Amino acid sequence: MDDAEHLNEQQLLRRDKLSALRDLGVDPYPPRLPRARTHTNAEAIRAYSEGRLAADEPVTLVGRLLTVRVMGKAAFAHIEDGSGRVQIYLKRDVLGAAVYDELFKKLIDLGDFITVTGVMFTTRTGEVSCEVRELGLLSKMLTPMPDKWHGVRDVETRLRQRYVDLLANPQVRDVFRTRAAIIRAIRDYLDGNGFLEVETPVLQPIYGGAAARPFTTHHNQLDQELFLRISFELYLKRLLVGGYERVYEIGRDFRNEGISFKHNPEFTQLEFYEAYTDYHGMMRRVEEMVAAISRAVKGGLNITYQGRDIDLTPPWPRITMRDAILGATGVDYALYPDASSLAAAIRAAGLRYEPLASRGKLIDGLFGDYVEATLVQPTFIIDYPLDISPLAKKKVDDPTTVERFEYFIAGMELGNAFTELNDPIDQRARFVELRAALAGQDENAHPLDEDFLNALNYGLPPTGGFGTGIDRLTMLFTDQPSIREVILFPHLRTIED
RNA sequence: GGGCGCGUAGCUCAAUUGGCAGAGCAGCGGCCUUUUAAGCCGCGGGUUUAGGGUUCGAUUCCCUACGCGCUCACCA
Numbered sequence: 392m393d394d395a396e397h398l399n400e401q402q403l404l405r406r407d408k409l410s411a412l413r414d415l416g417v418d419p420y421p422p423r424l425p426r427a428r429t430h431t432n433a434e435a436i437r438a439y440s441e442g443r444l445a446a447d448e449p450v451t452l453v454g455r456l457l458t459v460r461v462m463g464k465a466a467f468a469h470i471e472d473g474s475g476r477v478q479i480y481l482k483r484d485v486l487g488a489a490v491y492d493e494l495f496k497k498l499i500d501l502g503d504f505i506t507v508t509g510v511m512f513t514t515r516t517g518e519v520s521c522e523v524r525e526l527g528l529l530s531k532m533l534t535p536m537p538d539k540w541h542g543v544r545d546v547e548t549r550l551r552q553r554y555v556d557l558l559a560n561p562q563v564r565d566v567f568r569t570r571a572a573i574i575r576a577i578r579d580y581l582d583g584n585g586f587l588e589v590e591t592p593v594l595q596p597i598y599g600g601a602a603a604r605p606f607t608t609h610h611n612q613l614d615q616e617l618f619l620r621i622s623f624e625l626y627l628k629r630l631l632v633g634g635y636e637r638v639y640e641i642g643r644d645f646r647n648e649g650i651s652f653k654h655n656p657e658f659t660q661l662e663f664y665e666a667y668t669d670y671h672g673m674m675r676r677v678e679e680m681v682a683a684i685s686r687a688v689k690g691g692l693n694i695t696y697q698g699r700d701i702d703l704t705p706p707w708p709r710i711t712m713r714d715a716i717l718g719a720t721g722v723d724y725a726l727y728p729d730a731s732s733l734a735a736a737i738r739a740a741g742l743r744y745e746p747l748a749s750r751g752k753l754i755d756g757l758f759g760d761y762v763e764a765t766l767v768q769p770t771f772i773i774d775y776p777l778d779i780s781p782l783a784k785k786k787v788d789d790p791t792t793v794e795r796f797e798y799f800i801a802g803m804e805l806g807n808a809f810t811e812l813n814d815p816i817d818q819r820a821r822f823v824e825l826r827a828a829l830a831g832q833d834e835n836a837h838p839l840d841e842d843f844l845n846a847l848n849y850g851l852p853p854t855g856g857f858g859t860g861i862d863r864l865t866m867l868f869t870d871q872p873s874i875r876e877v878i879l880f881p882h883l884r885t886i887e888d
Numbered sequence: 889g890g891g892c893g894c895g896u897a898g899c900u901c902a903a904u905u906g907g908c909a910g911a912g913c914a915g916c917g918g919c920c921u922u923u924u925a926a927g928c929c930g931c932g933g934g935u936u937u938a939g940g941g942u943u944c945g946a947u948u949c950c951c952u953a954c955g956c957g958c959u960c961a962c963c964a
Contacts (some may be wrong), residue, residue, distance in 0.1 A: 399897085399898060399915090399933080400897095400898085400915070401898055401915055401916095402898080402912075403915080410926095416926045419958075433956045449952085458924070458925080458926095460923045460924060460926050460927090461920085461923095461926090462920050462921060462922085462923065462926075463919070463920040463921060463925085464918090464920080464921050465921035465922075466921090467922075467926085468922085468923095468924095468925060469924075474896075478923085478924075480921095480922075480923085482921065483921080484921075500915090514923075514924090516923080516924075517924085518923090520922090532948085534898075535898040535899075535914060536898085536899080536902090537898080537899045537914090538898090538899040538900050538912090538914070539911080539913070539914080539925070540899095540900080540912090540913065540915055540925050541897090541899070541900040541901090541912095542899085542900085543899070543900090544900065544901095545895095545899090545900090545956090546898085546956065546957070547895090547955070547956050547957090548899095550956090551955095551956095559899085582946070601963090601964085602964040603963060603964090604962085604963080630958070646963070647963095648962060649889090649960095649961075649962050649963070650962045651959090651963095652958090654963075659931065749964085751963085751964080755911075755964095756957055768931075778964075779964055780964080781964065825964060829962070829964070843917050847924075883955085883956085884954090884955070884956090886954075886955065
């Protein structure tokens with residue numbers, strides 16, 4: 392890739408300029424600034440506008456050269472640093488022919504990092520700018536700048552070479568600033584409510600806590616098969632056994648599944664657990680936390696996602712799974728206590744279903760096919776079938792149903808929570824049953840997590856637990872249609888030659 | 889993994905039924921001392937993703953490979 396014969400005209404020309412610069416005694420990659428930076432671009436503009444710069448007080452600015460407008464013996468240009476853009480004004484009278492013609496006009500290109508020292512002023516058209524007295528090159532770009540107006544649109548280039556995307560498309564940089572602000576808002580909310588941030592193993596000898604196929608890896612010295620975690624749940628609950636009342640973790644989960652606009656193999660998850668509350672308490676926490684995020688990053692509770700207005704003001708509706716499906720399909724699954732009778736009812740209603748699915752899977756299928764996409768405004772769907780919820784506590788008056796909810800915004804599932812199952816005997820029975828149900832597909836068959844069961848033997852207090860995908864939350868708050876747009880380096884197939 | 893679609897200059901995009909591969913930006917040369925997608929004059933730049941096939945002739949039609957997108961499946 393670096394062979395000279397593969398370089399295009401413009402790349403070769405930029406390399407020629409490197410040697411020309413060195414011939415002039417200019418280091419195209421100097422180790423530091425020739426003169427210390429005095430302001431960011433934004434600070435310089437503000438300081439000047441607010442009259443905080445003395446008359447003729449020089450400022451030293453830095454940035455990547457984005458545009459140039461040469462008018463013979465004078466030129467305007469814009470440079471961009473992390474704070475934004477500032478216009479610079481260069482005059483041959485001021486800089487001299489050597490700097491203006493030989494260095495600036497001939498050897499400095501769009502995309503180069505430069506530094507200028509000069510004096511702030513306002514142009515005829517009212518733009519606060521810097522009239523340059525000294526010019527320095529900080530780092531030469533050896534490849535042409537992308538289109539200054541259109542940026543880079545090619546999806547593959549944008550994702551494989553995210554640095555190109557970021558440097559060419561400022562709005563992409565904003566997405567990841569917002570992502571950081573969301574995570575900060577989450578920490579602020581949880582820290583402010585007495586939650587302790589913890590870290591639990593990514594490499595796990597037994598995986599669990601979610602329904603997903605894992606990635607496997609291997610520890611050489613121990614000669615031990617390990618799994619990359621698919622959730623934090625079983626470790627975090629151990630911590631409540633140990634006496635912490637409120638814990639949370641923000642970190643990476645790994646699921647070996649298909650990739651889609653809302654699935655990346657590794658994604659960032661938030662889970663928190665709170666003793667002495669239940670899933671109702673978790674619902675209040677979730678709507679409060681999401682509202683807090685919205686206030687922090689959007690300044691209010693009304694947002695727009697892909698053209699649809701969404702109001703995040705708590706409280707959000709709580710709708711049982713049963714009522715949601717009944718309303719959308721006319722099927723009341725409570726009337727059908729087993730998979731075969733429910734399947735018959737679904738068929739009679741003329742709806743889609745997976746013939747071999749369990750009762751819980753049939754219900755989940757109906758929900759996914761007929762309800763989920765309609766949940767545009769924030770909604771809690773509560774009370775899930777037992778057999779798809781092995782870690783949630785049964786409802787006291789209905790042992791086929793558990794105290795669980797998922798919350799939906801913009802037709803997308805964003806998170807999952809339950810009143811945690813803390814009965815060690817029941818938990819063991821659920822694991823055994825689950826293993827039996829999965830025995831056919833041995834990829835998911837794995838040993839019981841005896842240590843987790845042992846922890847429950849020591850007593851887990853009544854607890855509410857919650858997990859949510861930070862990537863999907865970021866999609867929501869940055870109005871992005873795909874998870875790839877909110878992950879800096881999303882997974883792509885490697886290119887084979 | 890299945891189905892459908894896409895891949896043209898450094899970037900953004902055109903190219904009629906299968907008939908000389910183009911434009912804007914960027915680049916290079918020239919003019920231009922308050923411009924801002926600066927402007928004006930001129931010039932260069934292509935293995936049309938890769939490999940094969942049909943044809944007098946292929947960016948266009950066919951096959952294979954690679955990558956990307958959409959979608960379905962998978963996701964206790």
